[in-house]
Amino acid sequence: MRAGGGNDIQWCFSQVKGAVDDDVAEADIISTVEFNHSGELLATGDKGGRVVIFQQEQENKIQSHSRGEYNVYSTFQSHEPEFDYLKSLEIEEKINKIRWLPQKNAAQFLLSTNDKTIKLWKISERDKRPEGYNLKEEDGRYRDPTTVTTLRVPVFRPMDLMVEASPRRIFANAHTYHINSISINSDYETYLSADDLRINLWHLEITDRSFNIVDIKPANMEELTEVITAAEFHPNSCNTFVYSSSKGTIRLCDMRASALCDRHSKLFEEPEDPSNRSFFSEIISSISDVKFSHSGRYMMTRDYLSVKIWDLNMENRPVETYQVHEYLRSKLCSLYENDCIFDKFECCWNGSDSVVMTGSYNNFFRMFDRNTKRDITLEASRENNKPRTVLKPRKVCASGKRKKDEISVDSLDFNKKILHTAWHPKENIIAVATTNNLYIFQDKVN
Amino acid sequence: VAGGPECDVCYWLVEDTQEKEGILPERAEEAKLKAKYPSLGQKPGGSDFLMKRLQKGQKYFDSGDYNMAKAKMKNKQLPSAGPDKSLVTGDHIPTPQDLPQRKSSLVTSKLAGGQVE
Numbered sequence A: 001m002r003a004g005g006g007n008d009i010q011w012c013f014s015q016v017k018g019a020v021d022d023d024v025a026e027a028d029i030i031s032t033v034e035f036n037h038s039g040e041l042l043a044t045g046d047k048g049g050r051v052v053i054f055q056q057e058q059e060n061k062i063q064s065h066s067r068g069e070y071n072v073y074s075t076f077q078s079h080e081p082e083f084d085y086l087k088s089l090e091i092e093e094k095i096n097k098i099r100w101l102p103q104k105n106a107a108q109f110l111l112s113t114n115d116k117t118i119k120l121w122k123i124s125e126r127d128k129r130p131e132g133y134n135l136k137e138e139d140g141r142y143r144d145p146t147t148v149t150t151l152r153v154p155v156f157r158p159m160d161l162m163v164e165a166s167p168r169r170i171f172a173n174a175h176t177y178h179i180n181s182i183s184i185n186s187d188y189e190t191y192l193s194a195d196d197l198r199i200n201l202w203h204l205e206i207t208d209r210s211f212n213i214v215d216i217k218p219a220n221m222e223e224l225t226e227v228i229t230a231a232e233f234h235p236n237s238c239n240t241f242v243y244s245s246s247k248g249t250i251r252l253c254d255m256r257a258s259a260l261c262d263r264h265s266k267l268f269e270e271p272e273d274p275s276n277r278s279f280f281s282e283i284i285s286s287i288s289d290v291k292f293s294h295s296g297r298y299m300m301t302r303d304y305l306s307v308k309i310w311d312l313n314m315e316n317r318p319v320e321t322y323q324v325h326e327y328l329r330s331k332l333c334s335l336y337e338n339d340c341i342f343d344k345f346e347c348c349w350n351g352s353d354s355v356v357m358t359g360s361y362n363n364f365f366r367m368f369d370r371n372t373k374r375d376i377t378l379e380a381s382r383e384n385n386k387p388r389t390v391l392k393p394r395k396v397c398a399s400g401k402r403k404k405d406e407i408s409v410d411s412l413d414f415n416k417k418i419l420h421t422a423w424h425p426k427e428n429i430i431a432v433a434t435t436n437n438l439y440i441f442q443d444k445v446n
Numbered sequence B: 001v002a003g004g005p006e007c008d009v010c011y012w013l014v015e016d017t018q019e020k021e022g023i024l025p026e027r028a029e030e031a032k033l034k035a036k037y038p039s040l041g042q043k044p045g046g047s048d049f050l051m052k053r054l055q056k057g058q059k060y061f062d063s064g065d066y067n068m069a070k071a072k073m074k075n076k077q078l079p080s081a082g083p084d085k086s087l088v089t090g091d092h093i094p095t096p097q098d099l100p101q102r103k104s105s106l107v108t109s110k111l112a113g114g115q116v117e
Helices: A281-285 A326-337 B025-036 B048-054 B063-072
Strands: A011-017 A030-035 A041-046 A050-056 A070-077 A082-084 A089-091 A097-100 A108-113 A118-131 A155-171 A181-184 A190-194 A198-203 A206-215 A228-233 A240-245 A250-254 A266-268 A289-292 A298-302 A306-311 A320-323 A347-349 A355-359 A364-369 A375-379 A395-397 A406-408 A420-423 A429-433 A438-443
Touching: A030 A097, A030 A420, A030 A429, A041 A097, A041 A108, A070 A118, A070 A155, A097 A181, A108 A181, A155 A206, A190 A206, A190 A228, A198 A228, A228 A289, A240 A289, A289 A347, A298 A347, A306 A355, A326 B025, A347 A420, A355 A420
Parallel strands: A181 A228, A395 A406
Antiparallel strands: A011 A438, A030 A041, A041 A050, A050 A070, A082 A089, A097 A108, A108 A118, A118 A155, A181 A190, A190 A198, A198 A206, A228 A240, A240 A250, A250 A266, A289 A298, A298 A306, A306 A320, A347 A355, A355 A364, A364 A375, A420 A429, A429 A438
16 A cells, blocks of 8 residues: 555545536436446446446556556446336436455356345456357358258357356345445344335345335334434444434444344434534434445544544544544535435545545545545546646635635535545546546555 | 424524634525525424425326316316326326336346446
């Protein structure tokens, strides 16, 4: 792991994928981004139900000033739009989450989910094909057996690499509400899926059964006060998982305690000063993402205006809080009117858990170095797309006189949101998704 | 839940937006919102946001409603869909022609096709 924190790193543009034109087709809106466990593969999902997987090229030994580029490896239609006639419910094909399984053999496996159905996909390579059949021509037509006078043994011959994706399992009909999270257990045998009110536990081999482990649906729906917003398994303890709520709380549950984990083992909540409460308090406290650190000692939550780091041993307040875009606090009225206040930003850790990253508006994204306490704002824009040019830090001017190179809050484009970012598990390579483009940035290699 | 019995009454007073000193920016924003939408937050029962969130995707009518309305209006013309096709039930009776085609994307993602830098 290269030394240095978020600000000692000089981030450079590496690649951008996607259409150049501003007219964005709905299907092209990127809805999830995820590196696999080695970082060699990078998957994206979009609103059109498609998955695109990029593979990092082997490092070019001659051109050692840059790491391998990410090029398209495989692409497939994961989910299709559906209609539930019984409930008059339209089921979007949008991919909400992708999670990779650790690699066990030559093939790669990932889970992808839309609002209702989770699918296990196998991505495998084929670089040879059988030739020399006795009863079939090379083009597949059957030969007349009476014309066969000699026998030969078919052999495998090399062919151009073909990458095939096939659905191996379909986990359906277990969620009444909309799935927001999937998380693979450290036992690599089970995984959880969470919707607004329930969390289910699945076995990767079994599609016709799943166990409900959390159910927060009230007997009377009028008493509903909070929903589940995200859930994740602990990276090391296979019995532990957390789920976050729209009220800004995180509950840690231990599956050894009982079959139904409605009673939490730990409740993480920062006390609020009642005199600070406003109409917006609950909305902006809603947690949009929760992620364990790689070490498993900490977890990070993202709410509308901040990122918080929690020590699992301390429930009553986070150990660190980072303001993402505090200047928006005086814009909450208009952000409520244009629905931006409900945007769900994700967050991620770097491989050594020393830096965290999250997105913002105007195609800005933010990094916070936990050691140096410094932060930086960068922009994903095609204007900066000369490879190996160091990105210039951005600054938003909250009020008063705007300095040169600063951008005022009122000039921010709230349609340009970075909701999804991912950090390579080992290297300083990040993937940042704007509405319909995927940017890859790397640290400057000398 | 905002607006419920546990909130202080003073939250809902419309403050003079010029007197911003000492007032949290959040409260000033709340006052702005309240001035625009006076009825906001006063509905009893569960949170509106949550219910809306849970019902996402529910677009179409109950076929029972549809048939009953059709029977009632046997001799009249069905009202055609207005510009807002996302209206749920009520006076708007969607016809099969109004429903948008639900086709999956057959086109390859532009991330896989487009220019590589």
